[in-house]
Amino acid sequence: MRVVLIQPPVQDFYDTDVRLQPIGLCYLKTAVKKHLPDVKVIIKDYHGGCGRRTVAIPNELAYLREYYPVADKSPFSTFHEFYHFGKSFDDIESEIAELKPDVVGISSLFTPYYREAVEVAARVKKRTDAVVVMGGSHASAVPDSLLASPHVDYVIRGEGERALVELLRYLKGEQPIDRVTNLAYKSRGEIVFNPIADNFPIEELPFPDLSDLPSSNYELAGEPMTFMITSRSCPHKCSFCSVHTTFGTDYRRRSLENVLEEIELRYQQGFRVIDFEDDNLTYYKNTFKELCRRLITRFPEGEMEFVAMNGISYLSLDGELLELMYQAGFSHLNLALVSSDKTVRETTKRPHTLEAYLRVVRKAHELGFKIVSYQILGLPNETLDSMIQTLAFNARLPVLLGASPFYRTPNSPIARGLHLVEADFIKARLTALAIETDSFARDDIYTLFVTTRIINFLKGLHLTQAASPSTRTPALAGGSRSGFRPTGALEGATGLPVGLHVDSLFEYQWTDPRTVLGFSLLKLLQETGHLNFWTHEGLRENKRFRPELLFRVLAQAGAIGCLNGQRIIVGEFSGPQAVQKDSEARRGSSLWAKGMAQSVLLYSLPLALCKPVRWSEAIERNEAYETFSAACYGCSMPIENIRSRSWRE
Ligand code: B12
Numbered sequence: 001m002r003v004v005l006i007q008p009p010v011q012d013f014y015d016t017d018v019r020l021q022p023i024g025l026c027y028l029k030t031a032v033k034k035h036l037p038d039v040k041v042i043i044k045d046y047h048g049g050c051g052r053r054t055v056a057i058p059n060e061l062a063y064l065r066e067y068y069p070v071a072d073k074s075p076f077s078t079f080h081e082f083y084h085f086g087k088s089f090d091d092i093e094s095e096i097a098e099l100k101p102d103v104v105g106i107s108s109l110f111t112p113y114y115r116e117a118v119e120v121a122a123r124v125k126k127r128t129d130a131v132v133v134m135g136g137s138h139a140s141a142v143p144d145s146l147l148a149s150p151h152v153d154y155v156i157r158g159e160g161e162r163a164l165v166e167l168l169r170y171l172k173g174e175q176p177i178d179r180v181t182n183l184a185y186k187s188r189g190e191i192v193f194n195p196i197a198d199n200f201p202i203e204e205l206p207f208p209d210l211s212d213l214p215s216s217n218y219e220l221a222g223e224p225m226t227f228m229i230t231s232r233s234c235p236h237k238c239s240f241c242s243v244h245t246t247f248g249t250d251y252r253r254r255s256l257e258n259v260l261e262e263i264e265l266r267y268q269q270g271f272r273v274i275d276f277e278d279d280n281l282t283y284y285k286n287t288f289k290e291l292c293r294r295l296i297t298r299f300p301e302g303e304m305e306f307v308a309m310n311g312i313s314y315l316s317l318d319g320e321l322l323e324l325m326y327q328a329g330f331s332h333l334n335l336a337l338v339s340s341d342k343t344v345r346e347t348t349k350r351p352h353t354l355e356a357y358l359r360v361v362r363k364a365h366e367l368g369f370k371i372v373s374y375q376i377l378g379l380p381n382e383t384l385d386s387m388i389q390t391l392a393f394n395a396r397l398p399v400l401l402g403a404s405p406f407y408r409t410p411n412s413p414i415a416r417g418l419h420l421v422e423a424d425f426i427k428a429r430l431t432a433l434a435i436e437t438d439s440f441a442r443d444d445i446y447t448l449f450v451t452t453r454i455i456n457f458l459k460g461l462h463l464t465q466a467a468s469p470s471t472r473t474p475a476l477a478g479g480s481r482s483g484f485r486p487t488g489a490l491e492g493a494t495g496l497p498v499g500l501h502v503d504s505l506f507e508y509q510w511t512d513p514r515t516v517l518g519f520s521l522l523k524l525l526q527e528t529g530h531l532n533f534w535t536h537e538g539l540r541e542n543k544r545f546r547p548e549l550l551f552r553v554l555a556q557a558g559a560i561g562c563l564n565g566q567r568i569i570v571g572e573f574s575g576p577q578a579v580q581k582d583s584e585a586r587r588g589s590s591l592w593a594k595g596m597a598q599s600v601l602l603y604s605l606p607l608a609l610c611k612p613v614r615w616s617e618a619i620e621r622n623e624a625y626e627t628f629s630a631a632c633y634g635c636s637m638p639i640e641n642i643r644s645r646s647w648r649e
């Protein structure tokens, strides 16, 4: 019997191409190998490393054209083109036909991309007689949406190792269908759901077989990287999260020895970065401390780098653990604050506190971690004020902001009572800006989302403080990559005052084109009260952006905490007194814009030639959010804008 397991392509405005290793399929492959050694399993990743091409925006998302109208090349850009990421359906069809599989298993991890998974099923059925089975988080949450397709024979809900082995046994005629756990299938026009049962014990799962995956598709800053999962499920029960739909409520972890053995194997195989994708990596703090100690001993020269891009719950971190992690080779930390509002945290059942968060941020920053903090914009009980408060709170801290507009994931506790239809499934992605309530409109969510990009732009400025704080004369990063050079009155001066005022930063001659562009747009915003996109055709007003919300965030924050510990005073940054005399302002703006256009043009060539950057540089330049995306909630950071230029093009 020949089984082909497929990771299908996805279609969206952006992709997170550093985190695409289909580790779930690799687990399935080894489980089948162990229990049914006569079955041949081939994994095909039709997403990672297969490029992208522009496709039409689906009707359900047509309203987004107003939010992503142009190819904005500014540092504050969000999205524009809608892409097919992965191999074309035609190519997939031909390749599968050649493989002549008996069974094709397709992952349907993401609700918003379930139609892509179903299209792959249709192509398989068009050219082969293979049995089609689907699994993954979406399949677990809404199996009937997949079984509604005539091209899908079976759906396996929840973890797939044991269930797939049992399904294959059934297909080989070795056991009856009603003994296949977790299975859903059609029988006489009805869907039959077999009971959900426990998976194989976590400790008995053989290490994922990565042999079908070209390691060059899964690199981090040029280093071979692999995912690793040391536990399954999560002991918390945040109401917006669907993790328990797939992994159940029983939080299980692998033994220390088992994890270390896999790390050693990956090292011997040539991997140099391990990305732990657990939903709650450090819940057992002491065990994780011991793991770090062992890693420090095993890799004393920093031979391995560790990341946890899915995020770490700050409740499960303390000072000692952070120190050990840093020594072991973690240098980036993704935390999920979600909301600084107590009511929102309580009603979404997040057991986290602001005090714990601040303790972790302070210590991690002290140690030198680069921190990204995630917020969800638009959760139930959020108001515009509470979201502004959350952004202002994080703006002050030395963390990058990773905002994800809220969307409803099927079968998460929040969504369970709702009757979600196909359009809701398609909108279950952060780019959809899906949720509006009486307390906030889509424009508000969009504005706050763009606001995080503006704040991150300021946070990432490469300012260093050479003099001691008492002299209040921090010096500029002379000759640095971001090329911050004082001019005019400050030419030749030794430095700038501590707590730089944002207005003063406008006065400098920045040599980095992106920084020049960013400040030019901010200046224009200050003078005219309008934010503009920067396109190849010149400036275009961003009509959906509500500047007053940005000004409120900045006023509440007072100062921005930069990644390097510097502060930028922004409390008084605002637009023209009442976006008054609109016409005058616009006239002024067009004159100013002309001047700016000329100066920015000078920079567009180096911008276009921008080469892939190293990871550490990228994070400093605010370019690497996706690399550290997602926290436990949404998994993915936007900021495709910059990355798409420097990483892909
Ligand atoms: C890594 C990850 C990603 C990676 C992609 C991974 C990949 N392979 O392509 C990245 C970062 C790109 C990503 C992005 C997104 N993600 Co994500 N991601 C994850 C994460 C953290 C881990 C996935 C994983 O490797 N799990 C470990 C393996 C072992 O589990 P598994 O893959 O699910 O496989 C098991 C079973 O599902 C099943 N199974 C899986 N496939 C198949 C196939 C067959 C045939 C069978 C029988 C069984 C089966 O068996 C496997 C073994 O037990 C999960 C959370 C989680 N805990 O799973 C979220 C998760 C899958 N992501 C989610 C979401 C929503 C997104 C986004 C769409 C959010 C957004 N920003 O809009 C984005 C997409 C953005 C983009 N365009 O990039 C949701 C999906 C929920 C849903 N119903 O849609 C999850 C569940 C997070 C959550 N708790 O809500 N994600």
Ligand code: SF4
Pocket (backbone or CB within 6 Å): 234, 235, 236, 237, 238, 241, 242, 243, 279, 280, 313, 632, 633
């Ligand atoms: S959001 Fe994170 S902490 Fe909360 S239940 Fe989901 S995985 Fe656990």
